[in-house]
Amino acid sequence: MQINKQSNKPYYEQxxxxxxxxxxxGILIPGDKIPSVRDMAALLLTNPNTVSKAYKELEAQDVILxxxxxxxxxxxxxxxxxxxxxxxxxxxxxxxxxxEALYFEVPLEEIQSWVKQTIQEFGGEINGNY
Amino acid sequence: MQINKQSNKPYYEQxxxxxxxxxxxGILIPGDKIPSVRDMAALLLTNPNTVSKAYKELEAQDVILxxxxxxxxxxxxxxxxxxxxxxxxxxxxxxxxxxEALYFEVPLEEIQSWVKQTIQEFGGEINGNY
Amino acid sequence: MQINKQSNKPYYEQxxxxxxxxxxxGILIPGDKIPSVRDMAALLLTNPNTVSKAYKELEAQDVILxxxxxxxxxxxxxxxxxxxxxxxxxxxxxxxxxxEALYFEVPLEEIQSWVKQTIQEFGGEINGNY
Amino acid sequence: MQINKQSNKPYYEQxxxxxxxxxxxGILIPGDKIPSVRDMAALLLTNPNTVSKAYKELEAQDVILxxxxxxxxxxxxxxxxxxxxxxxxxxxxxxxxxxEALYFEVPLEEIQSWVKQTIQEFGGEINGNY
DNA sequence: GTGGTCTAGACCACG
DNA sequence: GTGGTCTAGACCACG
Numbered sequence: 001m002q003i004n005k006q007s008n009k010p011y012y013e014q015x016x017x018x019x020x021x022x023x024x025x026g027i028l029i030p031g032d033k034i035p036s037v038r039d040m041a042a043l044l045l046t047n048p049n050t051v052s053k054a055y056k057e058l059e060a061q062d063v064i065l066x067x068x069x070x071x072x073x074x075x076x077x078x079x080x081x082x083x084x085x086x087x088x089x090x091x092x093x094x095x096x097x098x099x100e101a102l103y104f105e106v107p108l109e110e111i112q113s114w115v116k117q118t119i120q121e122f123g124g125e126i127n128g129n130y
Numbered sequence: 131m132q133i134n135k136q137s138n139k140p141y142y143e144q145x146x147x148x149x150x151x152x153x154x155x156g157i158l159i160p161g162d163k164i165p166s167v168r169d170m171a172a173l174l175l176t177n178p179n180t181v182s183k184a185y186k187e188l189e190a191q192d193v194i195l196x197x198x199x200x201x202x203x204x205x206x207x208x209x210x211x212x213x214x215x216x217x218x219x220x221x222x223x224x225x226x227x228x229x230e231a232l233y234f235e236v237p238l239e240e241i242q243s244w245v246k247q248t249i250q251e252f253g254g255e256i257n258g259n260y
Numbered sequence: 261m262q263i264n265k266q267s268n269k270p271y272y273e274q275x276x277x278x279x280x281x282x283x284x285x286g287i288l289i290p291g292d293k294i295p296s297v298r299d300m301a302a303l304l305l306t307n308p309n310t311v312s313k314a315y316k317e318l319e320a321q322d323v324i325l326x327x328x329x330x331x332x333x334x335x336x337x338x339x340x341x342x343x344x345x346x347x348x349x350x351x352x353x354x355x356x357x358x359x360e361a362l363y364f365e366v367p368l369e370e371i372q373s374w375v376k377q378t379i380q381e382f383g384g385e386i387n388g389n390y
Numbered sequence: 391m392q393i394n395k396q397s398n399k400p401y402y403e404q405x406x407x408x409x410x411x412x413x414x415x416g417i418l419i420p421g422d423k424i425p426s427v428r429d430m431a432a433l434l435l436t437n438p439n440t441v442s443k444a445y446k447e448l449e450a451q452d453v454i455l456x457x458x459x460x461x462x463x464x465x466x467x468x469x470x471x472x473x474x475x476x477x478x479x480x481x482x483x484x485x486x487x488x489x490e491a492l493y494f495e496v497p498l499e500e501i502q503s504w505v506k507q508t509i510q511e512f513g514g515e516i517n518g519n520y
Numbered sequence: 521g522t523g524g525t526c527t528a529g530a531c532c533a534c535g
Numbered sequence: 536g537t538g539g540t541c542t543a544g545a546c547c548a549c550g
Contacts, residue, residue: 069549
């Protein structure tokens with residue numbers, strides 16, 4: 001995992017997203033201890049406060065569990081069901097991306113293929129009749 | 131088109147997106163004159179500076195064209211081909227939305243259906259066997 | 261509203277609680293603009309970052325709404341329904357306080373009276389047959 | 391008694407609270423010897439330092455008494471009268487819990503019922519016309 | 521060693 | 536003028 005310092009995306013959001021990616025990819029599994037705030041900051045060449053902010057956000061989203069004095073752990077993903085608010089947010093984000101693509105005349109097949117690729121890369125088993 | 135003042139999305143981005151939506155929907159077609167910065171600001175109950183910023187962004191993206199003294203016009207979409215940079219940005223945005231959805235265990239069928247719905251609403255002609 | 265710098269309660273939590281109190285008391289009503297992060301920091305003789313943290317927490321709890329560049333506003337309390345998690349937390353907190361009181365042999369009548377007083381001070385109209 | 395390692399409440403506070411609960415419930419009665427720091431640590435699968443901290447806190451609150459070489463004992467509750475400082479703390483804690491509940495529009499009846507339940511569970515004899 | 525809180529101060533995006 | 540992000544660095548509570 002790395003922070004793209006050129007991106008206009010805040011560092012802490014990149015960390016939040018990166019952790020989720022690692023969980024989806026199976027690099028991190030439920031129960032795993034993730035690096036301490038300080039270690040992660042050293043790894044990512046950023047400030048501990050920034051990592052701390054990311055971890056707090058991840059905890060608010062029920063992705064990790066942090067125990068004072070002991071560390072931070074990956075939660076069971078089954079536990080974390082999104083609120084309808086989060087659901088709406090995700091849906092809107094997806095739709096906006098699609099509209100954007102359509103506007104710039106990305107061929108439909110390509111849009112579909114991007115989605116499929118991502119699902120295959122991150123989504124694990126896919127039903128045959130899809 | 132309206133601005134959602136509750137949204138955490140910047141007003142100017144909402145305007146940029148709204149114009150693109152209107153074009154995709156056919157409400158605006160190439161060559162159409164769009165309201166002046168001041169008129170649009172009045173329509174949207176917002177600050178002219180905000181509209182101006184949105185128009186500049188739309189011009190940078192080759193979506194509209196401002197002719198001094200004559201007004202602002204919707205460009206021919208054929209003219210506006212996205213740079214590979216824009217293309218990457220769109221792809222990344224789409225993938226991130228999908229990853230987010232996967233993380234929160236949105237069923238694959240639902241993700242697909244969201245994409246299809248959006249395409250059908252905005253994308254015009256869709257091949258039957260798609 | 262004031263921060264008790266002697267208290268072991270974090271400043272930012274005191275601010276969160278203080279805002280809720282002011283809403284319950286009617287000092288703040290839905291739609292009201294609350295002081296900017298900087299102004300509030302000056303009022304409370306604390307650091308803007310601390311106020312910012314409090315405001316973020318209040319927004320996460322659906323108590324206030326912050327609009328970039330415009331300010332921070334009190335939300336309609338009807339909108340903010342607590343999650344079952346929040347509910348559990350509140351219940352636990354209340355029960356712990358009661359257990360503590362019982363342990364130190366606070367008379368039952370006194371415990372009841374504390375609760376009633378608080379309800380009368382903050383709860384507005386109370387049904388007669390209570 | 392058990393420690394909830396998921397809770398964000400410090401372990402030592404959980405122990406302090408747990409002992410008080412046991413006394414209120416009658417599981418522990420004045421004069422009872424409670425497990426040594428080491429035994430308790432083994433029982434609770436935690437660090438002896440943590441138990442030690444809890445015992446010190448309980449001693450400071452006049453709940454238990456440690457006699458060097460003989461062990462740790464539950465004090466007579468009559469002996470342990472709270473300082474007015476402790477009293478204020480308890481009152482504040484209770485009021486805060488009630489304010490929190492009111493803010494989130496927990497019905498008054500429910501707040502009352504939570505208090506009653508707790509009293510009935512822990513408080514022993516309750517006057518009929520209460 | 522772990523995360524939590526707080527300060528001081530900088531720079532930025534938005535309206 | 537508004538909130539958001541980030542850094543650097545301090546001190547603290549907990550285990």
